[in-house]
Amino acid sequence: GAVVSQHPSRVICKSGTSVKIECRSLDFQATTMFWYRQFPKKSLMLMATSNEGSKATYEQGVEKDKFLINHASLTLSTLTVTSAHPEDSSFYICSAPSAGRFFGPGTRLTVL
Amino acid sequence: KNQVEQSPQSLIILEGKNCTLQCNYTVSPFSNLRWYKQDTGRGPVSLTIMTFSENTKSNGRYTATLDADTKQSSLHITASQLSDSASYICVVSAGDYKLSFGAGTTVTVRA
Numbered sequence: 001g002a003v004v005s006q007h008p009s010r011v012i013c014k015s016g017t018s019v020k021i022e023c024r025s026l027d028f029q030a031t032t033m034f035w036y037r038q039f040p041k042k043s044l045m046l047m048a049t050s051n052e053g054s055k056a057t058y059e060q061g062v063e064k065d066k067f068l069i070n071h072a073s074l075t076l077s078t079l080t081v082t083s084a085h086p087e088d089s090s091f092y093i094c095s096a097p098s099a100g101r102f103f104g105p106g107t108r109l110t111v112l
Numbered sequence: 113k114n115q116v117e118q119s120p121q122s123l124i125i126l127e128g129k130n131c132t133l134q135c136n137y138t139v140s141p142f143s144n145l146r147w148y149k150q151d152t153g154r155g156p157v158s159l160t161i162m163t164f165s166e167n168t169k170s171n172g173r174y175t176a177t178l179d180a181d182t183k184q185s186s187l188h189i190t191a192s193q194l195s196d197s198a199s200y201i202c203v204v205s206a207g208d209y210k211l212s213f214g215a216g217t218t219v220t221v222r223a
Contacts, residue, residue, distance in 0.1 A: 103155040
């Protein structure tokens, strides 16, 4: 069935560096993908909507220059955390609309 | 404001026992309600999805109910197993790609 994959599953980086997270839809095309952030024991919070062929839509309070989103194709969206800070450490999850509203397995980002 | 509230926040049950999780929502308009299971460090996995006209939906040992009039849903886990230990999230859709997430109920199953 339809699946959403993410890469990497976990990443550790130093403060000030940039980290790219990939989200791929397998077996189906997604003109829209969603990026969420989840802090420990908290619910998912929508960060932005990634749109193939156009600019991403960011939720209020999310810095678009810090969290760069590129929807390069109908099966790939990337989230780049620029100039990462320790407070960016979180669990990032992508999702693609489909009958089952599939979520990716998540990426654990730790910024030292 | 669209809100989804889940209760209890957490619970501990013995293996083989049953439990019921609650979800109350104020999302409007209503499109569908989903229950997800999220293991620690993993993305949510869909258990059930119900639209306005559906009152109950089962997936193995998981049974979800929906009362669209009172805006309440429940997830019943039958004969719990150790692998059921996870966070269970209630997600309500207003039909515009915007999802409202509950904070989740953490279930711990002990042998």
